Amino acid sequence: MGDSLENLRHELEVSRHALAEAEERYARLNAEGLAAADEFENARKQIERVKQEWMAALDVVEAPIFLHDRDFHVLRCNRAYQQCAGLPYSEIIGRRYFEVFPKTHAPLRNCLQSLEKKIEAGHEEEVEFGDQVFRSRAYTVNDELGAYLYSVHILEDVTERRQAAEALAANEKKFRELVESLSDWVWEVDEQGRYTYCSPRVKDMLGYDPEELLGKSPFDLMPSAEAAKVRDIFASHIAARKPLKCLENTNRHKNGHLLVLETSGTPIFDADGKFKGYRGIDRDITDRKRLEQELEYQAHTDVLTGLHNRRHFFELAEQELARSKRYGKQLSLLMLDVDQFKILNDTYGHHVGDLVLQKLSQICAQTLREIDIAGRIGGEEFAILLPETRSDHAQEVAERLRVAIAGATVPQESGGFPVQFTVSIGVTSLVAADTQIDEMLRRADVALYVAKEAGRNRVCTEEVA
Numbered sequence: 001m002g003d004s005l006e007n008l009r010h011e012l013e014v015s016r017h018a019l020a021e022a023e024e025r026y027a028r029l030n031a032e033g034l035a036a037a038d039e040f041e042n043a044r045k046q047i048e049r050v051k052q053e054w055m056a057a058l059d060v061v062e063a064p065i066f067l068h069d070r071d072f073h074v075l076r077c078n079r080a081y082q083q084c085a086g087l088p089y090s091e092i093i094g095r096r097y098f099e100v101f102p103k104t105h106a107p108l109r110n111c112l113q114s115l116e117k118k119i120e121a122g123h124e125e126e127v128e129f130g131d132q133v134f135r136s137r138a139y140t141v142n143d144e145l146g147a148y149l150y151s152v153h154i155l156e157d158v159t160e161r162r163q164a165a166e167a168l169a170a171n172e173k174k175f176r177e178l179v180e181s182l183s184d185w186v187w188e189v190d191e192q193g194r195y196t197y198c199s200p201r202v203k204d205m206l207g208y209d210p211e212e213l214l215g216k217s218p219f220d221l222m223p224s225a226e227a228a229k230v231r232d233i234f235a236s237h238i239a240a241r242k243p244l245k246c247l248e249n250t251n252r253h254k255n256g257h258l259l260v261l262e263t264s265g266t267p268i269f270d271a272d273g274k275f276k277g278y279r280g281i282d283r284d285i286t287d288r289k290r291l292e293q294e295l296e297y298q299a300h301t302d303v304l305t306g307l308h309n310r311r312h313f314f315e316l317a318e319q320e321l322a323r324s325k326r327y328g329k330q331l332s333l334l335m336l337d338v339d340q341f342k343i344l345n346d347t348y349g350h351h352v353g354d355l356v357l358q359k360l361s362q363i364c365a366q367t368l369r370e371i372d373i374a375g376r377i378g379g380e381e382f383a384i385l386l387p388e389t390r391s392d393h394a395q396e397v398a399e400r401l402r403v404a405i406a407g408a409t410v411p412q413e414s415g416g417f418p419v420q421f422t423v424s425i426g427v428t429s430l431v432a433a434d435t436q437i438d439e440m441l442r443r444a445d446v447a448l449y450v451a452k453e454a455g456r457n458r459v460c461t462e463e464v465a
């Protein structure tokens, strides 16, 4: 009995201890529980605040943004998304985004890509929605262990950018077609004068593919003497950043022949005003130059004899007179007339008369110097200007001519004896009082008249006292 009481007391004592411990543990746990509940509540509030801040931040973003789950149900969306969808927040959440906005009837490709975990973020993708174009970016968000949490989708309105890009591409195409349809060669050079662009027309013009010329300079295409001549002209324009206007230059075709180009261009500057080179065109004017030269030759030349015609002789003579006076140089003039030309024509025919005039011109060309100026100023009347020649030397030249002409013959059409002919020559030289070539011509004419009167086939000089 005593033992069982003792046992009971012992058990009571143990139970009392256990109870005290339990009470103590309860009190401790209760206190911890309350603290945990507080902590939980604080954390919940903090999470809510952060969430609101994030939503507020997303709302100010102009691009539509939404979060969705694996089944494409919208979890959250910003204000821009609601505006695009034309629905309030409450009517969007929980619906599949492609049935709301953009209504593509199926998930976007890049969204599927990121969900399939092939890539963290899907490729950018353009989505057309009505008149608008959006650039879609999709991201998958996972927890630390890699488990899927949700997807984020950003849609950026790129309608204007795309329209601008399309307009630019259309403009570029138009420009390229225009450039390629031009008969001129369009080019660009950098600040060093090296080609950075050549239109395909250069192939027809110079025989080179455009790529062959990139990095080369225009002077590489010119004969070296021409390059040296033109380089200075180009250089002065470029140094002053002046437009190049119709600058003529001779170039060598890839196959070797020469052609004349006309170069025009304007300087190019970047947005900061820094000089970046020139852009312009080259036109092949070879045929035009040839025609111009031909016309000029015809306008200046006597058809029968090939000497300067009357008008051109007077132009050149006036220039020479002015130059001689300016530099104090000597200048002499010969007036030369075929003797009895009328009889010669009447006797042998007009054709033989023409041959006489041609023969006489040939002898002049052979006897005179390069700088002498010979012109046919009347039917059988010739004038010869001898620059830097004083009177006695001019008389010698005239005498040499007279003798050479007297020794020449022209054949007859009928095959008879060759025909001889003579000339009379009047000589005069520049004096300080002369202001126009007419004054010298008048004196030479007087001398010529004297030569004719004195019996022809002779040289006479009209000196001024």
Ligand SMILES: Nc1nc2c(ncn2[C@@H]2O[C@H](COP(=O)(O)OP(=O)(O)OP(=O)(O)O)[C@@H](O)[C@H]2O)c(=O)[nH]1
Pocket: 304, 337, 338, 339, 340, 341, 342, 343, 345, 349, 350, 351, 352, 353, 354, 357, 378, 379, 380, 452, 456
């Ligand atoms: N064959 C030929 N004759 C021409 C040409 N131009 C002028 N004549 C002739 O040249 C002749 C000039 O004759 P004139 O002015 O009387 O002089 P000329 O007979 O030479 O006599 P002088 O001068 O006194 O020695 C005319 O008969 C013209 O018809 C031409 O291009 N060809």
